[in-house]
Amino acid sequence: MFGGSPFLFHFINSSRRSLPGDYSHALSLVSSAPHFSFFPSPPSSLLYLSPSIFHSLLHLPFSLLSSSPANTPHQKPKGSRKVERDRTMSSAFSAGKFTTQPFPLNTTSPRSHDKPFNIPSATSPFFGSSRKLRLNSSSKLNLHRRSGTVVAVSDVVKEKKSKFAPNLLITKEEGLVLYEDMVLGRAFEDMCAQMYYRGKMFGFVHLYNGQEAVSTGFIKHLKKEDSVVSTYRDHVHALSKGVPARAVMSELFGKTTGCCRGQGGSMHMFSSEHNLLGGFAFIGEGIPVATGAAFTSKYKREVLKEADCDHVTLAFFGDGTCNNGQFFECLNMAALWKLPIVFVVENNLWAIGMSHLRATSDPQIYKKGPAFGMPGIHVDGMDVLKVREVAKEAIGRARRGEGPTLVECETYRFRGHSLADPDELRDPAEKAHYAARDPITALKKYLIENSLASEAELKAIDKKIDEVVEDSVEFADESPLPSRSQLLENVFADPKGFGIGPDGQYRCEDPKFTEGTAHV
Amino acid sequence: MAAIFQGVGAAAALSSSPSNSFDSKKLLFSPRRSFSVKKGASVVVVRSDGNVNLDLNPRGRRAQQLIANAVATKADSSATSSSSKPGHELLLFEALREGLEEEMERDASVCVMGEDVGHYGGSYKVTKGLATKFGDLRVLDTPIAENSFTGMGIGAAMTGLRPVVEGMNMGFLLLAFNQISNNCGMLHYTSGGQFTIPIVIRGPGGVGRQLGAEHSQRLESYFQSIPGIQMVACSTPYNAKGLMKAAIRSENPVILFEHVLLYNLKERIPDEDYICNLEEAEMVRPGEHVTILTYSRMRYHVMQAAKTLVNKGYDPEVIDIRSLKPFDLYTIGNSVKKTHRVLIVEECMRTGGIGASLTAAINENFLDYLDAPIMCLSSQDVPTPYAGTLEEWTVVQPAQIVTAVEQLCH
Numbered sequence: 001m002f003g004g005s006p007f008l009f010h011f012i013n014s015s016r017r018s019l020p021g022d023y024s025h026a027l028s029l030v031s032s033a034p035h036f037s038f039f040p041s042p043p044s045s046l047l048y049l050s051p052s053i054f055h056s057l058l059h060l061p062f063s064l065l066s067s068s069p070a071n072t073p074h075q076k077p078k079g080s081r082k083v084e085r086d087r088t089m090s091s092a093f094s095a096g097k098f099t100t101q102p103f104p105l106n107t108t109s110p111r112s113h114d115k116p117f118n119i120p121s122a123t124s125p126f127f128g129s130s131r132k133l134r135l136n137s138s139s140k141l142n143l144h145r146r147s148g149t150v151v152a153v154s155d156v157v158k159e160k161k162s163k164f165a166p167n168l169l170i171t172k173e174e175g176l177v178l179y180e181d182m183v184l185g186r187a188f189e190d191m192c193a194q195m196y197y198r199g200k201m202f203g204f205v206h207l208y209n210g211q212e213a214v215s216t217g218f219i220k221h222l223k224k225e226d227s228v229v230s231t232y233r234d235h236v237h238a239l240s241k242g243v244p245a246r247a248v249m250s251e252l253f254g255k256t257t258g259c260c261r262g263q264g265g266s267m268h269m270f271s272s273e274h275n276l277l278g279g280f281a282f283i284g285e286g287i288p289v290a291t292g293a294a295f296t297s298k299y300k301r302e303v304l305k306e307a308d309c310d311h312v313t314l315a316f317f318g319d320g321t322c323n324n325g326q327f328f329e330c331l332n333m334a335a336l337w338k339l340p341i342v343f344v345v346e347n348n349l350w351a352i353g354m355s356h357l358r359a360t361s362d363p364q365i366y367k368k369g370p371a372f373g374m375p376g377i378h379v380d381g382m383d384v385l386k387v388r389e390v391a392k393e394a395i396g397r398a399r400r401g402e403g404p405t406l407v408e409c410e411t412y413r414f415r416g417h418s419l420a421d422p423d424e425l426r427d428p429a430e431k432a433h434y435a436a437r438d439p440i441t442a443l444k445k446y447l448i449e450n451s452l453a454s455e456a457e458l459k460a461i462d463k464k465i466d467e468v469v470e471d472s473v474e475f476a477d478e479s480p481l482p483s484r485s486q487l488l489e490n491v492f493a494d495p496k497g498f499g500i501g502p503d504g505q506y507r508c509e510d511p512k513f514t515e516g517t518a519h520v
Numbered sequence: 521m522a523a524i525f526q527g528v529g530a531a532a533a534l535s536s537s538p539s540n541s542f543d544s545k546k547l548l549f550s551p552r553r554s555f556s557v558k559k560g561a562s563v564v565v566v567r568s569d570g571n572v573n574l575d576l577n578p579r580g581r582r583a584q585q586l587i588a589n590a591v592a593t594k595a596d597s598s599a600t601s602s603s604s605k606p607g608h609e610l611l612l613f614e615a616l617r618e619g620l621e622e623e624m625e626r627d628a629s630v631c632v633m634g635e636d637v638g639h640y641g642g643s644y645k646v647t648k649g650l651a652t653k654f655g656d657l658r659v660l661d662t663p664i665a666e667n668s669f670t671g672m673g674i675g676a677a678m679t680g681l682r683p684v685v686e687g688m689n690m691g692f693l694l695l696a697f698n699q700i701s702n703n704c705g706m707l708h709y710t711s712g713g714q715f716t717i718p719i720v721i722r723g724p725g726g727v728g729r730q731l732g733a734e735h736s737q738r739l740e741s742y743f744q745s746i747p748g749i750q751m752v753a754c755s756t757p758y759n760a761k762g763l764m765k766a767a768i769r770s771e772n773p774v775i776l777f778e779h780v781l782l783y784n785l786k787e788r789i790p791d792e793d794y795i796c797n798l799e800e801a802e803m804v805r806p807g808e809h810v811t812i813l814t815y816s817r818m819r820y821h822v823m824q825a826a827k828t829l830v831n832k833g834y835d836p837e838v839i840d841i842r843s844l845k846p847f848d849l850y851t852i853g854n855s856v857k858k859t860h861r862v863l864i865v866e867e868c869m870r871t872g873g874i875g876a877s878l879t880a881a882i883n884e885n886f887l888d889y890l891d892a893p894i895m896c897l898s899s900q901d902v903p904t905p906y907a908g909t910l911e912e913w914t915v916v917q918p919a920q921i922v923t924a925v926e927q928l929c930h
Contacts, residue, residue: 227679261712270711277678277715278707285702288668292675299681303657304628329668336663490713493771497750499799499846502853502885506799
């Protein structure tokens with residue numbers, strides 16, 4: 001009845017996880033076609049990977065505007081494939097789309113001479129597994145193969161979850177860490193907005209509200225030595241990675257105590273101590289840098305013989321970037337050399353005012369992974385626990401040297417693209433839909449309903465974070481602005497690069513140089 | 521500490537024959553340290569005809585002292601060869617390879633990335649044999665994705681490696697402009713000094729033999745405004761090896777411009793370890809009448825013109841500026857103060873080229889010393905044509921240089 005995976009059903013039987021969401025609908029999708037991404041690794045490792053990966057894949061489709069097709073601001077693209085595009089935005093991730101797409105699998109030709117690529121053929125059971133398909137009692141599943149209305153399966157915790165055994169995903173400590181990190185991100189960004197409108201920070205400030213689950217879900221799995229590369233929407237990545245709120249706020253105020261001495265600003269957060277490699281203003285620019293950091297990790301292990309070097313790099317970027325050449329070039333190189341990197345797409349559906357669907361021929365970004373020989377995974381980015389599960393697998397894969405992974409996190413930004421964006425294009429219904437799926441609210445509910453934390457404990461964390469953010473503002477306010485002498489520092493690592501002046505001395509030896517008034 | 525320069529032979533003017541083999545015997549400086557001789561050292565002036573004399577008159581001494589830093593001579597000569605090794609002869613691309621290989625042996629974090637640098641040995645054989653010796657990861661064959669592999673080099677440099685990125689042709693690095701400008705030049709600054717980017721980006725550029733417009737580009741003019749990078753251009757096997765090594769050892773991002781037509785230059789270079797200072801210019805031929813500033817391939821056109829000029833009674837001072845960014849205003853300034861006339865000969869386009877910037881810099885700093893406006897001979901603002909005759913006319917030829925000097929010295 002399907003080419004779907006035996007694992008899925010095996011999973012249903014065996015691992016009873018307590019996760020928010022409604023599986024049944026999603027299962028119907030799985031049953032129709034192999035729409036989740038192809039793992040080029042041998043089946044045995046898939047067994048290890050699969051459960052949680054599949055978990056998130058179950059929540060692939062969900063509605064964006066399921067109830068109001070008339071409200072969509074965009075037009076039907078011309079000449080588009082009928083099945084996929086004759087709907088509103090809700091069809092973007094609907095079931096119907098998956099079934100019509102033939103799954104391109106290059107199964108026969110090896111990729112290169114030296115490494116025969118072991119791909120199970122498309123016609124065999126999905127992962128070459130000989131496991132028999134076992135249907136469980138959920139054969140009463142609703143097989144909505146071409147359902148027009150797609151239910152939002154990744155909503156906040158539903159009550160039917162009680163039928164699962166209490167096998168929680170996180171411990172109390174982990175839960176509180178996640179909660180605190182997300183609240184820090186949210187509170188910090190809200191404070192940024194306030195400070196911006198009060199004239200304390202300037203320029204382009206891009207806030208992360210609504211996307212905290214992605215940052216927290218991924219970065220909290222990392223060690224200090226692992227690297228993170230971000231975009232201009234980098235405040236929360238910096239905070240999650242461990243850069244103190246004070247340093248980030250000072251940087252935003254342009255003070256000399258900022259993490260980049262006030263020289264970077266909102267879009268260029270760097271921290272060598274915490275291995276945050278930026279902060280890039282042009283989209284796509286950071287992906288090659290992340291690839292380079294992953295290359296260094298591999299180089300250290302294989303050339304410099306630092307056997308325990310298993311540092312992983314995470315590259316965060318958005319949906320708009322996925323149409324950029326650097327993205328594809330780096331997917332290719334990372335998969336080619338099996339670099340320890342995870343490409344995390346924060347698909348918030350909008351690149352300033354450009355809807356993802358209007359910009360992308362095939363909006364399903366996760367499918368671009370297998371085209372380059374790496375797994376592509378789609379996960380509900382509004383749910384920190386799901387993101388965490390996927391992140392664990394992807395980061396684990398990279399750490400074991402199995403190569404890169406492309407993870408598409410479906411998420412949403414509650415605010416405009418930047419504080420200068422009036423945000424008039426997005427449909428209020430869409431915003432309301434996602435506001436109802438606020439990741440912090442969801443986690444809070446989960447923690448309380450599973451008795452992992454009490455209301456009081458969470459409120460205490462809220463209060464603590466408020467104090468941290470207030471303190472960071474105070475610190476930034478009181479910090480000094482950069483002095484003139486800082487102007488010419490740090491242009492070159494070796495200031496001899498400014499050259500030799502007419503008097504025969506190196507320009508950096510000129511006393512005016514250190515004062516910042518030298519003419520270079 | 522006095523340093524004695526000994527001439528090794530005439531700074532022979534080079535023939536402009538189309539053959540690729542040049543013999544360049546030049547006055548070259550082989551420093552023991554990266555900084556050259558201190559000012560005020562008494563020096564032996566080496567004349568272009570190879571005679572060595574000690575010039576004791578005050579004006580001469582001052583002139584000697586002024587040019588002390590810039591004089592480039594070989595440390596060994598036939599007279600004192602017992603104290604130093606004989607050196608070895610090689611071609612320019614081999615000198616580049618030697619420099620690269622020595623640095624890779626010296627520091628395990630030095631690696632090479634580029635198209636066809638590994639198994640193919642480099643499209644101009646600069647990296648030949650290195651992949652066999654150091655492995656496929658240290659000499660990495662990349663896919664054809666300049667922007668991304670240059671960015672990858674930058675990311676690797678930020679995290680502890682010292683990559684040497686090769687652009688198969690400098691023109692291809694236009695695709696990497698995003699990474700070179702935004703990340704290579706800027707990340708040290710925008711990170712507040714937290715990350716250094718000790719990357720070397722190198723490749724052959726310049727007008728070749730009928731390679732067509734896109735393979736004949738001179739990117740030094742496009743890159744020169746990028747803050748945070750250094751640019752150097754090599755022109756002889758000696759300075760090619762020296763600059764390569766200095767660039768690799770430098771903590772700054774350095775772009776090393778090579779020239780397609782100079783790869784087969786032959787020269788005898790010292791056996792011992794040496795580097796060339798990245799910020800210094802090279803005195804090719806001291807003189808009195810006019811300062812000719814040049815770099816890369818035009819150096820040879822200038823030296824050929826110099827032969828004619830000497831026969832006509834002129835005494836040009838030829839300086840290979842080598843450091844395209846920043847300019848060595850000390851060497852250049854001293855020369856201007858001596859000769860009061862400046863001719864710039866370059867292969868860049870007329871508009872916005874290195875010559876344009878150099879003209880501005882000299883005018884700004886040394887206007888009082890000029891007896892005549894600076895003349896700048898550059899390539900025509902024309903996409904390099906394929907036809908041989910047309911191509912010849914877009915680039916500065918020795919005859920034009922002779923005419924220009926005659927005009928200047930009137």
